[in-house]
Amino acid sequence: MNAIVALCHFCELHGPRTLFCTEVLHSPLPQGASSGDISGQNEQAEEEEGGIQMSSRIRSHSPAEGASADSSSPGPKKSDMCEASGCRSLAGGHPGYVSHDKETSIKYVSHQHPNHPQLFSIVRQACVRSLSCEVCPGREGPIFFGDEQHGFVFSHTFFIKDSLARGFQRWYSIITIMMDRIYLINSWPFLLGKIRGIIDELQGKALKVFEAEQYGCPQRAQRMNTAFTPFLHQRNGNAARSLTSLTNDENLWACLHTSFAWLLKACGSRLTEKLLEGAPTEDTLVQMEKLADLKEESEGWDGSEEEEKPSSQPDVVEGQELSKCSPETSLMPDCNSWNVAHRRLSVFRSLRHMRQVLGASAFRMLAWHVLMGNQVIWKARDTDLVQSAFDVLRTMLPVGCVRIIPYSDQYEEAYRCNFLGLSPHVQIPSHILSSEFAVLVEVRTATRSNLYPTLFDDEQSLNKYEFIVTSGSPVAADRVGPTILNKIEAALTNQNLSVDVVDQCLVCLKEEWMNKVKVLFKFTKVDSRPKEDTQKLLSILGAAEEDNVKLLKFWMTGLSKTYKSHLMSTVRSPTSSESRN
Secondary structure (H helix, E strand, O other), X not given: OOOEEEEEEEEOOOEEEEEEEEEEEOOOOOOOOOHHHOOOOOOOOOOOOOOOOOOOOOEEOOOOOOOOOOOOOOOOOHHHOOOOEOOOOOOOOOOOEEEEEOOOOEEEEEXXXXXXXXXXXXXXXXXXXXXXXXXXXXXXXXXXXXXXXOEEEEEEEEEEEOOOOHXXXXXXXXXXXXXXXXXXXXXXXXXXXXXXXXXXXXXHHHHHHHHHHHHHOOHHHHHHHOOOOOHHHHHHOOOOEOHHHHHOOOOHHHHHHHHHHHHHHHHHHHOOOOOOOOOOOXXXXXXXXXXXXXXXXXHHOOOOOOOOOOOOOOOEEEOEEOOOOOHHHHOOOOOXXXXXXXXXXXXOOOHHHHHHHHOHXXXXXXXXXXXXXXXXXXXXXXXHHHHHHHHHHHHHOOHHHOEEEEEEOOOOOOOOOOEEEEOOOOOOOHHHHOOOOEEEEEEEEOOOOOOOOOOOOOOXXXXXXXXXXXXXXXXXXXXOOOHHHHHHHHHHHOOOOOHHHHHHHHHHHHHHHHHHHHHHHHHHHHOOOOHHHHHHHHHHHOOOOHHHHHHHHHHHHHOOHHHXXXXXXXXXXXXXXXXXX
């Protein structure tokens, strides 16, 4: 992350001062901090909640030996420094600290002030504003300010206990400066938590020193017994103590360097840019909505232990299944990552593999029911087998049309799921078995060995299973069926196409038919056209056949809320404006 993190202090003699700052360097090191002169030790700090030490893969080094500070570098004069080092972090001639990130070839350099004059001016102005005019109520807490010319600043002000200071405390701030306003605002929660941890650690150390000093020599009683002295005389004789003295930590600046360097690296790694070519697909939009809904639900949890739901009511959401996966891992737009992680557990590797195992006619019947939105029921003992079957079959549908209960001990109605896994002993209602809106796949132990050949040597053999596909409305072999089904079968039977190419064909086919769904939705739901015009539109779209119409109506339920709301607002707004006129 191209930013600067700085620790600032309000000196009673000289006003706001920058004590310590860490910056990111993508170019050779500035003078006074040459990596060739650095001799040090690797530090690996473990992250502690609220602590100053945080985990890092950064290679940290001690100060350079034999290097001298650049006398021409910007910064306050010695006359503007407190005699007791209250306005100074590193001693004169100290070259600073350097951390090398070997993964990205980035260097994190810490000095009291940036060496570049322009950066020094930006940090100086941010320091003054953070400890003067840009302060939140109570003078302690986070605040955001800045502009395009001088950068944007996340500032967190806080107090450090000091038994010799007026009011027994001194005022500090930690600021993060960068030019990207949106990035800095999006990083607010992360920066607030980590910087608050650094502050808590500093305040905890200073409080111990303060209590020890007050116990040995109480300053409040001593001040009350001291004769009155003019304010100016008291102010001139009370120079600020250094932060290392207030915390009794000689390694304070090295620890702050490690913390600031880790903060810059971690904050830059948590947000990444992704190039999207063209508009997002409907699957992407639906998936984003699911993630947003899940985030809202998780924010509403109070942290208490949730009551376990009965096994008879498996958790299911549209497009996803939650009964076997955690929310973070289950919300994926496709099954590719699951297949990679569970490659040895998967039985069905692809649609082509399933077609070879079930046979052409049985697979066509099964695929027809999947595309039409009918309920697909698998009865088997092997839960991995059922899961892999659903992961393969769901690739034929948009994400918004998928509702899965992977395994249940009782039958679930079709309105709850269109993919249902059952154990062999579960009784299915007779009207479901005879319904034309359901298909049953029973997995039984094969009566003959080697009933099916082993298609892949590295996966579990299927020769011990027998698959029986039945339905109340079997698809006739001579039936035309939906157009997309015929194209899918053509791709599966073409041996010149690899499995990856077939997967891309599925993506293109789904997008093609989702575009037809969008046109039909606008034409019928938004514009409210008559049936005659709708039939003409279906003919133009090449979807006038009965199966194609059923498919479009089912897939219409998978449209994203974002698209529907956008379409409603853009189409109806001209009408409302005309009515006003």
